[in-house]
Amino acid sequence: CMEAGRPVDSEMKYRLMEQCQSPLNTPESEVPSCITRKVSQYSCQRKTTLNNYNKKFTDAFEIMAENYEFKENEIFCLEFLRAASLLKYLPFPVTRMKDIQGLPCIGDQVRDVIEEIIEEGESSRVKEVLNDERYKAFKQFTSVFGVGVKTSEKWYRMGLRTVEELKADKTLKLSKMQKAGFLYYEDLVSCVSKAEADAVTLIVKNTVSTFLPDALVTITGGFRRGKKMGHDIDFLITNPGPREDDELLHKVVDLWKKQGLLLYCDIIESTFVEEQLPSRKVDAMDNFQKCFTILKLYQPGVDNSSYNTSKKSDMAEIKDWKAIRVDLVITPFEQYAYALLGWTGSREFGRDLRRYASHERKMILDNHGLYDRRKRIFLKAGSEEEIFAHLGLDYVEPWERNA
């Protein structure tokens, strides 16, 4: 694996990566040695675009990882997620076991799956998971907004297996979030498109600017990384200068409520304490004020094939809107760069940034800041570039963070 902080190594890595930017047409023996010699185990030291040559493998790994997540086996889950992330980075399709020789993040379980896919075209272990009763039920349950592994476990033990069964069971005690999850289920499971994200961006920017004309509104998450589809739309909002407005979020959602655009909203107040060290928990969320919403996005003409057929009336009413999951996060201006880096993701990229910071730099990174444990100071940053520089990492553009 790449050694941290040695400029010679990172230069060499870049030369290797540049050589490997397009699918290779080199003699067999050169393919692996070009790319496998100096690949970092940290995805934050790799450039991963959306151009995935190994989807066949990475889809399989993600199913395995999800199954382990449902079983709350974090170690195995991460093993498959890291392998998926690594294969997404490779600039060529893996066709022989030799292609992965010397690469990091390939454990025995992963190797077995790769071998079977190369030889048989598919993995029997993945097929087993896809046919597994528990996996199938958890997959359905967790597709409902507000339902996680713990709730799924409970419902599974009660003998429930499908979303239809959940919907029919009137005895289930549902949270406000889950009720909204069932109410808008079909819209929420169908992904959000880039066009829908653009339309929502306009709404968010317009509404925010009526209250704070100078506020900065930035789309983050998958869309900032260039994805054409997402499961939600994530926004960061900050107000340059010293002025903070704890009421902004409330004003924004109140206006949407008045306009009839707000289908669901849960505001989480900020829990940030100034003196507090960055969190050491690897996957901890942040303490920013935020709100998880479901917005009603009108889209005339787009969806006139689907009807709301009400039993009470013979009139079939055209549904000209779609429910969309939107997250808004408010950050103090000084923490904006850190929040942007964290909320841009990918999850795997963020996880590795934090792991790299702590294991290679004795620093603690989270969405609020970066703490140098040796110098015992917080490192200020006004841009993502500065954060990478503090960590001694080469800058990775948002569209190269699709690990």
Ligand code: DCT
């Ligand atoms: N994030 C985080 N900690 C969490 C959850 C999210 O730091 N517990 C960051 C990482 C990614 C980013 O926020 C957005 O999260 P998602 O919307 O879940 O991911 P996405 O990459 O936008 O994917 P999708 O397209 O499915 O929305």
Ligand code: MG
């Ligand atoms: Mg998202």
